[in-house]
Amino acid sequence: MDAFVQFTNQSQGRDRIFRASQYACALSVYLLRKNSDRKELVAKLKGLEGTMSAGRKLFRLGNTINSIEAAKRTMQLSDRVLCLCLTAANINRGLYFICDNVLWARSVGLVRDIDKERWSLNASRCYFLSLVANLTRDVYVIVQLMVQRVRDKHFRQKMDQHLRENPEVADVIIPQLDAFLFLLLESLKSHPAVALDTLKNVCDLFIPLDRLGIYQSNAGVVGFCGLMSSLIGIVTLAQPKLRIKP
Numbered sequence: 001m002d003a004f005v006q007f008t009n010q011s012q013g014r015d016r017i018f019r020a021s022q023y024a025c026a027l028s029v030y031l032l033r034k035n036s037d038r039k040e041l042v043a044k045l046k047g048l049e050g051t052m053s054a055g056r057k058l059f060r061l062g063n064t065i066n067s068i069e070a071a072k073r074t075m076q077l078s079d080r081v082l083c084l085c086l087t088a089a090n091i092n093r094g095l096y097f098i099c100d101n102v103l104w105a106r107s108v109g110l111v112r113d114i115d116k117e118r119w120s121l122n123a124s125r126c127y128f129l130s131l132v133a134n135l136t137r138d139v140y141v142i143v144q145l146m147v148q149r150v151r152d153k154h155f156r157q158k159m160d161q162h163l164r165e166n167p168e169v170a171d172v173i174i175p176q177l178d179a180f181l182f183l184l185l186e187s188l189k190s191h192p193a194v195a196l197d198t199l200k201n202v203c204d205l206f207i208p209l210d211r212l213g214i215y216q217s218n219a220g221v222v223g224f225c226g227l228m229s230s231l232i233g234i235v236t237l238a239q240p241k242l243r244i245k246p
């Protein structure tokens with residue numbers, strides 16, 4: 001089982017590169033849509049986007065087991081909030097991959113009597129819930145970091161100095177808001193892994209929000225956000241220091 005989990009972890013790098021290409025195609029298609037002499041290129045890009053998406057589905061067959069293993073690990077976390085958020089995220093991620101695998105089986109003709117639209121919506125729902133759980137974790141971690149900073153005397157001095165040196169900002173905007181933003185930005189700056197994970201999850205959120213009709217953006221926004229989050233994913237895979245833990 002360990003070897004299997006390890007293998008699927010390695011294939012994550014490949015998946016992220018495929019995912020980045022998929023969304024880069026989607027974004028290009030959106031940007032070129034009004035360009036009449038690029039019709040042929042647009043058609044090619046659309047084909048490529050479909051191929052990438054289908055290729056990724058094949059490689060993702062093992063991810064359900066991977067998510068269950070991850071959920072077993074996060075269930076042992078001693079921090080109650082982290083344990084709850086991450087286990088919920090991993091379980092929903094596992095359910096998402098089950099839907100995804102069913103859709104794959106249908107696309108290659110292994111199963112037939114399946115409502116594609118319904119399974120696709122269910123996949124988006126699970127993905128959405130997994131992201132919400134992950135974002136809750138991010139907010140929880142950020143609040144903890146901010147509380148730590150406020151308790152730190154040196155940091156409070158630095159913040160007071162910032163507020164004194166920028167009185168115009170503090171006057172125009174509510175002073176508390178200014179202090180809050182300063183605190184937030186300083187906390188994120190000192191923990192880039194948390195900042196990157198939050199940004200990635202926010203970018204990812206636009207995809208199921210659009211799909212589920214909760215917040216309709218357009219193909220351009222979805223393509224751009226998907227590309228951004230895939231690139232962050234590649235960076236964090238290449239630089240483990242920038243990966244949020246646990």
Ligand SMILES: *[C@@H]1O[C@H](CO)[C@@H](O)[C@H](O)[C@H]1NC(C)=O
Pocket residue numbers: 089090093127130131134204246
């Ligand atoms: C939620 O976070 C976990 C752990 O960081 C990650 O493995 C998973 O892919 C994330 N879920 C989504 C939908 O991005």
